Amino acid sequence: MSAKRVVITGASGLIGGALTASLRADGVEVTHLVRRAPAAPHEVRWQPGTAALDPAVLAGADAVVNLNGASIGKLPWGRRYRETLRSSRIDPTRTLATAIRELGPEAPHFVSASGISFYGSRPGVTLTEASASGDTFLAQLCVEWEREALGASSAARVALLRTPPVLHPQGVLKPLVLLTKLCVSGPLGRGTQVWPWITLDDEVRAIRHIIDHGIEGPVNMTGPELVTANETGRELSRQLRRPFLLPAPAWALRLALGRDAADSLLLSDTAAVPEVLHDTGFTFEQPTLAVGIAAGLG
Numbered sequence: 001m002s003a004k005r006v007v008i009t010g011a012s013g014l015i016g017g018a019l020t021a022s023l024r025a026d027g028v029e030v031t032h033l034v035r036r037a038p039a040a041p042h043e044v045r046w047q048p049g050t051a052a053l054d055p056a057v058l059a060g061a062d063a064v065v066n067l068n069g070a071s072i073g074k075l076p077w078g079r080r081y082r083e084t085l086r087s088s089r090i091d092p093t094r095t096l097a098t099a100i101r102e103l104g105p106e107a108p109h110f111v112s113a114s115g116i117s118f119y120g121s122r123p124g125v126t127l128t129e130a131s132a133s134g135d136t137f138l139a140q141l142c143v144e145w146e147r148e149a150l151g152a153s154s155a156a157r158v159a160l161l162r163t164p165p166v167l168h169p170q171g172v173l174k175p176l177v178l179l180t181k182l183c184v185s186g187p188l189g190r191g192t193q194v195w196p197w198i199t200l201d202d203e204v205r206a207i208r209h210i211i212d213h214g215i216e217g218p219v220n221m222t223g224p225e226l227v228t229a230n231e232t233g234r235e236l237s238r239q240l241r242r243p244f245l246l247p248a249p250a251w252a253l254r255l256a257l258g259r260d261a262a263d264s265l266l267l268s269d270t271a272a273v274p275e276v277l278h279d280t281g282f283t284f285e286q287p288t289l290a291v292g293i294a295a296g297l298g
Contacts (some may be wrong), residue, residue, distance in 0.1 A: 003062035010067030048092030112149035164196035
């Protein structure tokens with residue numbers, strides 16, 4: 001059954017904005033939780049980590065979609081920014097889970113963001129939602145993030161969105177397009193590491209599929225085609241008609257970005273497959289890397 005009202009946090013971000021537009025286009029009432037003074041009737045101010053959220057704000061919603069989290073693409077990850085990465089995920093999720101739990105039997109479906117980084121780097125291993133977590137900084141952050149969301153599970157169904165980099169000019173394509181247009185793109189480290197991906201359209205469609213089907217538990221929000229870093233770079237270079245030649249060895253990436261960031265963002269090998277989406281009847285509209293990049297480039 002389709003939702004009639006959805007509450008979204010992080011609605012000013014790439015995914016939140018697109019999800020809001022998609023829901024409203026189908027007549028769904030959308031409420032945004034914001035950290036500033038409300039500027040429209042559909043906005044409600046909250047202060048995660050500082051003040052409790054009144055459960056009445058969520059009452060009557062079919063789903064609460066939690067998309068909060070500072071960008072992992074902002075580098076370097078110094079000690080202060082690591083804490084920002086953590087608090088921007090943990091505080092909102094804990095606040096929402098507490099309010100949802102207090103609603104008891106009337107609690108809405110809780111659809112909470114996580115990351116495909118949950119699995120860390122696992123060369124040669126096909127990863128489903130049943131696979132164990134990794135040991136990188138981002139993997140352990142995702143473990144903690146998901147644990148906070150599951151705090152609502154005594155009252156509500158909880159879905160965990162393990163999202164990979166999104167193929168969009170405001171997502172992972174932004175730095176890759178710049179490097180490619182400057183003709184300085186090429187293999188990153190080995191280049192054979194598997195890079196999971198999804199398009200913005202399919203990410204939004206998958207979230208709506210999860211809400212409409214009442215899915216709970218972790219969900220790999222990954223495109224069905226497994227591709228390597230080299231295949232991604234070469235396809236982008238082909239579509240932009242630029243060369244793919246200049247290699248960046250792993251040591252140089254770690255020196256420039258820091259070991260944790262380089263290993264988590266560029267060198268990680270994560271062959272995650274969307275088993276739950278497949279098993280629940282979801283169909284990708286942009287199922288291949290070539291189609292995904294073309295869609296991302298507009």
